[in-house]
Amino acid sequence: MDDMDTDDISISITRDDDYEQNSSEDEDGGLDWTKLPLNVPRPVIPKRGEKDFEPAHGGGSGLQRHTLDRARSAIKSISYAVWYPNLARAHVTVSRGVHFTSMGHSAQRPNLNSGKPQKRLELLPEEALYLVEKGALFCWKASHDVPSEDVDWDSASQGAPMSAQQAYAEMIGKQDLTLDRYHTFSYLRRLGYIVTRARPPSPSYPIPAPASLVFRLLATLLSPICGFLNWLVRPSTSWWRPLVHRRWLHHNLDYPSTFKTLRFFPSGHSVPLWSRTRGSPEDDPSPYEVFYHLYKPNAPYRKTAPPPPDFSVVVVNARTTPMPTIAELTHIYEGLPVTPPPLPLKRTPPSATNRSTSKLPAENDARRRPFFLARLLSYFPFCSEPPPLEPKPVRVNPFMAIRQGNKTVIVAAVDAGVVSFFRFGQGAFEEWPMT
Amino acid sequence: MSSVNQSQSRGNSSQKKGGRKRNENNVIYANPLPITFSRVENRFTVTALGIFGISPARLLKPQCKGTFDPITRSVWITDPKDRAILWRRGFFGKGNLSRSEPSWLVRQTNIRTAVGRQTTSEEVTAKRRAERKQFKLDRARGIAAAAAEAESAFAEGRIISAEETKALIPSAATWKPSPSTQNVTLSFLEQYQGAADLDAEPLEDMEHMQLTFSEAFFLTWALDCLSIRRPNALEPMTLPEIWIAFQTTHLPPHLQAYSSQESILRPDNPFLLNYFFFHHYRSLGWVVKNGFAVVLIPVYEDARDAESSPFSLSNSEPFTWQWLSTINRVNSQVQKTLVLSYVTIPALSRVSLTELTSPACFERYSIREIIIRRFVPARMRD
Numbered sequence: 153m154d155d156m157d158t159d160d161i162s163i164s165i166t167r168d169d170d171y172e173q174n175s176s177e178d179e180d181g182g183l184d185w186t187k188l189p190l191n192v193p194r195p196v197i198p199k200r201g202e203k204d205f206e207p208a209h210g211g212g213s214g215l216q217r218h219t220l221d222r223a224r225s226a227i228k229s230i231s232y233a234v235w236y237p238n239l240a241r242a243h244v245t246v247s248r249g250v251h252f253t254s255m256g257h258s259a260q261r262p263n264l265n266s267g268k269p270q271k272r273l274e275l276l277p278e279e280a281l282y283l284v285e286k287g288a289l290f291c292w293k294a295s296h297d298v299p300s301e302d303v304d305w306d307s308a309s310q311g312a313p314m315s316a317q318q319a320y321a322e323m324i325g326k327q328d329l330t331l332d333r334y335h336t337f338s339y340l341r342r343l344g345y346i347v348t349r350a351r352p353p354s355p356s357y358p359i360p361a362p363a364s365l366v367f368r369l370l371a372t373l374l375s376p377i378c379g380f381l382n383w384l385v386r387p388s389t390s391w392w393r394p395l396v397h398r399r400w401l402h403h404n405l406d407y408p409s410t411f412k413t414l415r416f417f418p419s420g421h422s423v424p425l426w427s428r429t430r431g432s433p434e435d436d437p438s439p440y441e442v443f444y445h446l447y448k449p450n451a452p453y454r455k456t457a458p459p460p461p462d463f464s465v466v467v468v469n470a471r472t473t474p475m476p477t478i479a480e481l482t483h484i485y486e487g488l489p490v491t492p493p494p495l496p497l498k499r500t501p502p503s504a505t506n507r508s509t510s511k512l513p514a515e516n517d518a519r520r521r522p523f524f525l526a527r528l529l530s531y532f533p534f535c536s537e538p539p540p541l542e543p544k545p546v547r548v549n550p551f552m553a554i555r556q557g558n559k560t561v562i563v564a565a566v567d568a569g570v571v572s573f574f575r576f577g578q579g580a581f582e583e584w585p586m587t
Numbered sequence: 588m589s590s591v592n593q594s595q596s597r598g599n600s601s602q603k604k605g606g607r608k609r610n611e612n613n614v615i616y617a618n619p620l621p622i623t624f625s626r627v628e629n630r631f632t633v634t635a636l637g638i639f640g641i642s643p644a645r646l647l648k649p650q651c652k653g654t655f656d657p658i659t660r661s662v663w664i665t666d667p668k669d670r671a672i673l674w675r676r677g678f679f680g681k682g683n684l685s686r687s688e689p690s691w692l693v694r695q696t697n698i699r700t701a702v703g704r705q706t707t708s709e710e711v712t713a714k715r716r717a718e719r720k721q722f723k724l725d726r727a728r729g730i731a732a733a734a735a736e737a738e739s740a741f742a743e744g745r746i747i748s749a750e751e752t753k754a755l756i757p758s759a760a761t762w763k764p765s766p767s768t769q770n771v772t773l774s775f776l777e778q779y780q781g782a783a784d785l786d787a788e789p790l791e792d793m794e795h796m797q798l799t800f801s802e803a804f805f806l807t808w809a810l811d812c813l814s815i816r817r818p819n820a821l822e823p824m825t826l827p828e829i830w831i832a833f834q835t836t837h838l839p840p841h842l843q844a845y846s847s848q849e850s851i852l853r854p855d856n857p858f859l860l861n862y863f864f865f866h867h868y869r870s871l872g873w874v875v876k877n878g879f880a881v882v883l884i885p886v887y888e889d890a891r892d893a894e895s896s897p898f899s900l901s902n903s904e905p906f907t908w909q910w911l912s913t914i915n916r917v918n919s920q921v922q923k924t925l926v927l928s929y930v931t932i933p934a935l936s937r938v939s940l941t942e943l944t945s946p947a948c949f950e951r952y953s954i955r956e957i958i959i960r961r962f963v964p965a966r967m968r969d
Contacts, residue, residue, distance in 0.1 A: 339964070340964055343964050343965055343968060344968060345964065345968070391945045391946045391947040392808075392826050392827075392945060392946070393811075394808065394809055394946075395809055395810065395811070397646045403642070405624055405642040405644040405645075405646060406624055406644060407618075407619055407620065407624075410620065410622070411619075411870055411871070411872055414809055414866070414869070414870035415867075415870040415871065416870075417863060417866060417867050417870070417949055417952065417953075417954065418950065418952065418953040418954070419867055419953060419954045419955065420954075420955055421955045423953040423955065425886075425931065425953075426888040426931065426933070426934065426937070448967070448968060448969060449968050449969065450968075450969055463962075470908040470909075473908075474905035474906060474907055474908075475905055475906040475907065475908060475910075475911055477886075477905060478884070478886055478929045478955070478957070481957060554958070555924055555958060555960070556958075557957075557958045562962050565908045567908065572908075572912070572961075573961065573962035573963070573964060574911065574915075574959055574960070574961060574962060575959070575960050575961075575962040576957050576958070576959055577957065577958035577959070577960070578957065578958075579926065579928075579955065579956025579957055579958045580956075581867075581868070581871055581873075581956055582867075582871065584871075585871045585872055586871055586872030586873055587619065587871075587872035
């Protein structure tokens with residue numbers, strides 16, 4: 153290593169940083185070659201070191217193999233695994249490095265010798281393939297399908313060593329992993345996100361605990377009641393005269409109440425969709441199923457008990473799959489939690505932001521309750537403006553809330569290896585009237 | 588020195604003018620709907636009436652007049668007073684010779700008279716475009732000059748750094764229109780002048796305002812402040828007549844000839860879908876205009892209804908991802924968010940003919956939105 157090399161590295165790092173910050177805006181700008189070190193008196197071909205060996209005519213020699221193995225074992229962070237094609241899992245025999253804090257799961261497999269179940273660390277195909285491609289995992293292909301107890305990873309007893317190409321050929325197509333999904337997985341993983349399967353491929357795969365049932369139950373119970381109440385108090389008597397102004401009992405004699413009276417069309421995602429589309433879902437499963445859960449890189453994450461995910465991702469092939477229909481989206485949203493409305497942007501130190509986000513669900517509840525009550529009470533005369541029940545929480549910008557939507561799913565449309573992400577927000581215009 | 592002072596004072600005065608302008612606009616466009624409410628100022632009266640549950644406000648409902656025009660599928664408003672009411676209170680309609688607000692007469696007057704001009708939005712845009720064009724010309728000239736200078740300096744053996752060259756090229760952040768640009772703008776207007784000089788007769792307003800069927804039906808049905816006549820008819824149309832007429836115009840010509848009322852009524856008539864969409868957002872306080880940002884997508888509850896339909900509804904087939912990328916790019920260029928608005932069409936088996944003869948059928952429809960934004964994982968990491 154000499155000066156030239158280190159300089160080269162530092163340049164590439166700064167450019168990487170820039171790239172991160174400006175994201176995908178200016179990908180086209182190439183390296184500025186004039187920034188290369190100028191004070192070198194005469195062009196020098198960098199010295200990269202001696203080759204340990206060159207290919208000999210009669211194949212490798214014992215000494216060469218020894219030197220190569222020594223060099224390999226010097227890289228401490230390489231891990232070892234055995235790939236079992238029939239299980240579609242890679243059994244990690246030696247785990248090194250930080251990858252396993254967010255990858256892999258423990259599974260119970262019967263032991264060959266004793267017959268009783270034993271826990272061991274296993275990787276999904278995409279996880280194993282990603283690590284192999286990264287050079288952080290050395291993988292053997294199991295020669296016999298029954299896992300054996302001895303973890304003599306340094307010998308060929310486990311099977312044949314796998315190349316990255318072979319890993320691609322073997323692992324894509326196993327356990328619902330398509331090439332599109334792998335592209336999405338590895339792209340997000342390389343950006344630092346923690347990516348897990350949304351639907352557990354086996355019972356031992358840890359998934360986030362389901363959202364509190366009580367709240368959901370309450371919502372399902374309340375919505376028909378609300379609908380009925382709305383229907384009852386709808387003031388329209390004739391369909392030919394929807395808006396009636398009366399001086400008695402404050403009937404529509406200001407703009408807010410007039411607009412409110414005009415809001416009598418069924419709207420929003422709570423209205424049932426009567427859709428009966430051509431192909432029934434039984435004969436052709438929809439490609440629109442949440443496949444991955446996404447956690448932000450610095451989110452607190454425990455592998456054994458993952459928190460609710462930050463995003464849910466659907467992966468589709470952009471060439472063969474059209475955009476989702478409303479029925480497909482409604483089906484996806486059924487399984488997703490409601491995201492609280494966004495707080496106004498504030499420049500605060502990181503600790504303060506953390507605190508505010510942890511407080512957020514409570515604030516959200518506080519916002520909703522008086523809102524709902526106000527809606528109910530406003531239909532009765534003399535109560536058109538109920539006193540505020542609680543001190544006003546942080547004002548939410550309605551435009552931001554509408555832009556975000558109540559629920560969000562991310563669709564990764566993969567067009568021949570190019571992944572473009574779109575977020576599909578469940579719109580809530582009717583919850584944020586402008587008047 | 589003096590130029591700096593001048594520009595400062597000009598800046599101040601324009602700021603004041605801007606504030607005054609905003610206040611003026613707040614007065615002109617104070618009402619979100621054509622109907623208005625008069626307020627009683629006396630506090631005592633308000634309280635006294637409030638005890639008895641009587642509202643102190645009184646309703647003022649304008650009675651605008653429009654003409655039904657089936658060929659352009661619009662309702663024409665010709666009375667300038669009605670035009671002003673409908674535009675200023677809720678931004679209804681569009682001038683047929685203007686971009687939005689009917690301003691043809693003002694623009695024509697502006698061409699004829701140099702003094703006391705009232706700037707219209709079209710002129711503001713034209714001026715901005717002329718300035719932008721001028722800026723691009725200036726910049727191109729600057730770049731060429733800088734390159735020539737650098738080249739000649741190089742011939743002398745000097746090298747001008749990129750930073751020095753940059754200083755010579757006008758940037759969009761600092762460039763100010765020079766007086767010559769104003770001339771460009773004026774000359775842009777003057778191209779009409781020659782024709783205008785020929786007739787010195789007083790100008791007649793050639794423009795009318797067009798309301799879409801959705802706007803017209805909202806004003807007639809929901810707010811009751813517009814009456815619509817057929818051309819050459821004396822009596823205004825009744826609401827059931829309007830209901831049928833607006834739907835008939837969307838039929839293909841061979842079916843329009845029958846127009847035996849009920850036989851043509853179908854729940855997937857484009858008028859019904861457009862009106863449902865329009866009314867929903869209007870009732871939430873939005874102003875609805877044609878554009879690209881909110882896409883109405885009709886959804887048949889029963890897919891078989893689509894096959895028997897005489898209408899070929901746009902956007903009812905599934906979209907490709909290419910379409911999404913295209914339209915999303917168009918919208919993000921103008922800082923808009925793409926919204927897909929799904930209007931469900933009740934199945935023919937679920938909606939009765941009697942329901943279709945009145946707006947009662949709207950109870951069977953529903954509307955919901957999907958908001959689409961790009962997700963850039965590299966930007967969302969924390």
